[in-house]
Amino acid sequence: MATSKSKKAKKSTEKPKNTNTKPEVTVVEEIVTVTEPETIVTEIAEVKMKENKKSKCIFANFFAKKGDPEENILTIFKTPKIWGALVGELIGTMFITMLLLTLGIYQPLYVLFGVIGVTLAVFTLSGAHLNPAITAGMMATRRVSAIRGVLYMVAQVVGAWLGLVIVNAFRMAGETKVDLPALTAVEASNLWQLLAIEFLGVFTLAFFFNRAQEYKSRRSAFTYAAIIGGGMVLAVLFAIVISSNFFKISNNFILNPAVAIMYQIFPTSAENFGTLISKVGLEVLVFILAPIVAGILAFFVGDIATTLAGEDECEKHHHCKDGHCHEK
Numbered sequence: 262m263a264t265s266k267s268k269k270a271k272k273s274t275e276k277p278k279n280t281n282t283k284p285e286v287t288v289v290e291e292i293v294t295v296t297e298p299e300t301i302v303t304e305i306a307e308v309k310m311k312e313n314k315k316s317k318c319i320f321a322n323f324f325a326k327k328g329d330p331e332e333n334i335l336t337i338f339k340t341p342k343i344w345g346a347l348v349g350e351l352i353g354t355m356f357i358t359m360l361l362l363t364l365g366i367y368q369p370l371y372v373l374f375g376v377i378g379v380t381l382a383v384f385t386l387s388g389a390h391l392n393p394a395i396t397a398g399m400m401a402t403r404r405v406s407a408i409r410g411v412l413y414m415v416a417q418v419v420g421a422w423l424g425l426v427i428v429n430a431f432r433m434a435g436e437t438k439v440d441l442p443a444l445t446a447v448e449a450s451n452l453w454q455l456l457a458i459e460f461l462g463v464f465t466l467a468f469f470f471n472r473a474q475e476y477k478s479r480r481s482a483f484t485y486a487a488i489i490g491g492g493m494v495l496a497v498l499f500a501i502v503i504s505s506n507f508f509k510i511s512n513n514f515i516l517n518p519a520v521a522i523m524y525q526i527f528p529t530s531a532e533n534f535g536t537l538i539s540k541v542g543l544e545v546l547v548f549i550l551a552p553i554v555a556g557i558l559a560f561f562v563g564d565i566a567t568t569l570a571g572e573d574e575c576e577k578h579h580h581c582k583d584g585h586c587h588e589k
Contacts, residue, residue: 326403327402327403327404328403328404328405328406328409329406332406332408332409333406333408334408337406337408337409337412343409343412345386345387346386346387346388346409346413347387347412347413347416348386348416349383349386349387349389350383350386350387350390350391350413350416350417350420351416351417351419351420351423352382352383352420353379353380353382353383353387353389353391353420354391354392354416354417354420354421354424354519354520355420355421355423355424355427356375356379356382356424357375357376357379357391357421357424357517357520358420358421358423358424358425358428358519358520358523359424359427359428360372360375360376360379361515361517361520362424362425362428362441363428366497366500366501366514367501369494369497369498369501370494372490372493372494372497373490373491373493373494374490376486376489376490376493376494377483377486377487377489377490378486379391380485380486380489380490381482381483381486384477384482384485384486385482387413388477389486389489390413390417390470391417391517392417392463392466392516392517392518392519392556393413393414393417393418393517393518393519393552393553394463394466394467394517394518394552394553394555394556395466395467395470395556396410396413396414396417397410397414397553397556397557398467398470398471398556398557398559398560398561399560401557401560401561402471402560402561402564404474414519417519418519418522418523420519421517421519421520421522421523421524422523424520424523425523425524428441429441446540447513447540447543447544447547448543449543451508451510451513452543452546452547454504454508454510455510455513455514455547456546456547456551457503458499458500458503458504458508458513458514459500459514459515459516459547459548459551459552459555460551460552460554460555461496461499461500461503461555462496462497462499462500462514462516462552462555463496463516463551463552463555463556463559464555464556464558464559465492465495465496465499465559466489466492466493466496466516466556466559467555467556467557467558467559467560467563468492468559468560468562468563469488469489469491469492469493469495470488470489470492470559470560471559471560471562471563471564472488472563473485473488473489473492475567476488496516497516500514500516515548516552517552518548518549518552518553521544521548521549521552522548522549
C-alpha cells in the first residue's frame with residue numbers, strides 16, 4: 262500500500278509535457294525615419310543661403326573701409342594726432358633718404374638694419390609708410406583716408422628734401438668733394454627695362470608691407486618692421502641683379518617716388534623745350550607713375566590672397582544678417 266501511494270505522489274508532481282510548445286521568437290522592430298522631400302529642399306536652401314551670406318561677407322570685408330570711418334577733411338585736424346603722424350613720416354623719410362645717399366643701395370645689410378630701425382622709431386606715429394607708393398596702396402585699399410594719404414605724401418617729399426639737403430651740406434663742407442651717386446638718364450632705348458626694374462622692386466616692397474599689416478594689429482612692432490625691412494632688401498637685391506647683371510645698367514633705380522622727386526631726376530637743360538618736356542615725362546613715368554601703380558596693384562593682390570586664405574575671418578569683423586553685412 263505504501264508503495265502505491267508514493268508512486269501516485271511522484272506521478273502527481275510531474276508536469277505534463279506540452280508537445281505543442283513553440284520556440285520563443287524575439288521581434289526587433291526597426292524604425293526608419295523617412296525625410297519628407299520638402300524638408301530636404303528646405304535644408305539645401307538654408308545651406309545655400311549661408312554660403313551666399315558668407316560670400317557677401319567676404320566681399321564686404323574686402324571692400325570695407327579699414328581705416329577710421331569718421332576721418333575726413335573736416336575732422337582730421339580736430340586732434341593733434343595727425344601732426345604727430347606727419348612728423349613721423351617727415352623724419353622717417355628723411356632718415357631713409359640719408360641712409361640711401363650715404364651707405365648707398367648696394368649695401369643690402371645696412372639697408373635692412375636701417376629700415377628696421379627707422380620703421381620701429383615711427384611705427385606708432387604713422388605706421389611708417391615712408392614711401393608715396395606705399396601710401397597710394399594704403400589709400401586704394403581704404404586703409405587710410407584720402408586726406409591723410411595726401412598729407413603723408415607731402416610730408417614724405419619734404420622729408421626726402423631735408424635728407425638730401427643735410428647730406429649735401431656735409432658733402433660740400435668736406436675737404437674732398439665727393440659726388441653723390443648719379444642716375445643714368447632715362448632714354449627711349451632703355452625705357453621698358455627701367456620700368457620693369459622700378460615696377461618689380463616697388464611691387465615686392467608693397468606686397469611685404471601689405472602682409473605686415475596683419476602684425477600691426479597684433480602690436481608686434483618688431484615683426485612688422487622685420488617684414489618691411491626684408492621686403493626692402495629683397496626689392497633692392499632684385500633691382501641690383503637685374504639692372505647690373507641682366508641689363509648691364511647701373512644706378513638706375515630708386516624705388517621711392519619721394520626720394521626720386523628730390524634727387525634731381527628731372528633734367529634742367531635740353532636742346533629745346535620739347536626735348537626737355539619729353540625727358541621730364543620719361544622720368545615721371547619711370548620713377549613716379551610706375552612705382553605708384555605697382556604699389557596699388559601689390560596691395561590689391563595681397564588683399565585678395567588674404568581674403569581667399571582667411572574666409573572665416575570676415576565673421577570676426579562683420580555681422581551678416583538678411584544678406585547685409587555690417588562692421589561689428
